[in-house]
Amino acid sequence: MNDVRNDGPVDATLVPRYAGIATFMRLPVAASAVGHDVVFAGVPYDGATTNRPGTRHGPREMRSQSALIRRVNANGVAPYERLSVADIGDCPTNPFDIRETLEMIEAFFADVRTAGAVPIAAGGDHLISLPILRALAKDRPVALIHFDSHSDTGPGYFGVNPYTHGTPFRRAVEERLIIPERTVQIGIRGSVYSKGDLDFARDAGFRIIEMEEAMDLGPRAIVEEARRVVGEAPVYVSFDIDCIDPSAAPGTGTPEIGGFTTREAQRMVRGLAGLPIIGADVVEVSPPLDVGGITALAGATMMFELLSAIAAG
Numbered sequence: 001m002n003d004v005r006n007d008g009p010v011d012a013t014l015v016p017r018y019a020g021i022a023t024f025m026r027l028p029v030a031a032s033a034v035g036h037d038v039v040f041a042g043v044p045y046d047g048a049t050t051n052r053p054g055t056r057h058g059p060r061e062m063r064s065q066s067a068l069i070r071r072v073n074a075n076g077v078a079p080y081e082r083l084s085v086a087d088i089g090d091c092p093t094n095p096f097d098i099r100e101t102l103e104m105i106e107a108f109f110a111d112v113r114t115a116g117a118v119p120i121a122a123g124g125d126h127l128i129s130l131p132i133l134r135a136l137a138k139d140r141p142v143a144l145i146h147f148d149s150h151s152d153t154g155p156g157y158f159g160v161n162p163y164t165h166g167t168p169f170r171r172a173v174e175e176r177l178i179i180p181e182r183t184v185q186i187g188i189r190g191s192v193y194s195k196g197d198l199d200f201a202r203d204a205g206f207r208i209i210e211m212e213e214a215m216d217l218g219p220r221a222i223v224e225e226a227r228r229v230v231g232e233a234p235v236y237v238s239f240d241i242d243c244i245d246p247s248a249a250p251g252t253g254t255p256e257i258g259g260f261t262t263r264e265a266q267r268m269v270r271g272l273a274g275l276p277i278i279g280a281d282v283v284e285v286s287p288p289l290d291v292g293g294i295t296a297l298a299g300a301t302m303m304f305e306l307l308s309a310i311a312a313g
Contacts, residue, residue: 008080009071022063023087024122025304030086033115037083038310040120040303041112042090043105043281047098048127048165050157052253054286058299059090059122061287066300073304075270079311088112091121098163102131109135109279120306122299123283125165125253126152129238133168133177136236136279143182143230144169145272147265148240149189149256151208153201165253165284173204178236180205184229186222186268187211187243190256211258219264223271230275237272237280237306239265241299249298251290262298269305273312280306 009026023029024040033039042059049055072078079085091108094100109132112119121132126148136142146152146169153170156162162171172178185201189211192198201208207229214222242252245259260268285299 008085012070017067022060022067024063024300025066025069025085025087027085027087030088033088033112033117033119035084036086036115036117038085038118038120038307039088039112040085040122041088041108042122043093043124043128044090045093045095045101045105045123045128046125047095047101048163049125049253050164050166052286052289054288055123055125055253055284056095057287058124058283058285058296061290061293061296062122062282062285062300062303063087065293065297066303068297069300069304073308075308077308077312079307082311085307098127102163105131106134110138118277118310119279120303121279121281122303123281123285126238126240126283127163127165127168128283129281130163130168130171132279132281133172133236134175137177141176141179142278143233143235144172144178144184145226145230145235145237146183146185147187147238147243147268148185149187149211149242149259150240150254151185151188151198151201154197155200170200179233182230182233183207184209184226186226187214187260189258214260219267219271223268226272227275232276234276234278237277239269239280239282239302239306240284241282241295241302242284244298249295251286251295252284253286253289254284262301265302266305269302269309272309275309275313277306277310277313282306
């Protein structure tokens, strides 16, 4: 645990939750990750989206909705009593250049890694996971727990672009950033382009828990299986908001009906406590497509659940 600490979120008895500058969980803003155990960061980029955009606005709205989240989790975990946590602002991006943006994101999170902090990133589309993994898994591949309705292991788009929000984990395998046999994908469902859409992930060795199986297993058994798969390896957690059913999270670019409830998602993330989590993200929240901010609130809440899981470890 780092020596530099802060007092945690702004005291709501002094400054009401609807007032003040919007930061993740109403935490203080820090110039860098130095001295902190865990840092929140926004990655406002959706240039790799293949259909409905808008996730570039995700970090700002998740910050706003996170004002509703208090200091102590309902499961009794008080993360700010155990960890020094801060909001380090937004990672720089270039909305006109995917490859330069990948380099910018990698450099930003490499600094977080050098500082010894665990990052929890708010996207942005799902491609942001790739450069974050490049930064955090530079020296050795890591395990992956991936909540999503899509496998995101496609070959590319229009035959020429290998970098879309549907390709990050195929690229991560090719670049040896993740350990395929220590990778679990949870909640995969929906229509696909062809019968072979999941072949790459299966052939690589991913454990895929499609939604039909997830319904039979239930949250407790899903978590047990995820923990079995990742073992004791350092693990990155990627949470795509579209793993939640669109009735509870409509503000996303590629919604798929038949997803998890928010309560089921909370229970699964809480079950990750104690794992050696080296980083995490919550992606694909699109405020322009949202209704009453409920998707952004779900995203911010999952960020808090990830923080609590790290604190409980």
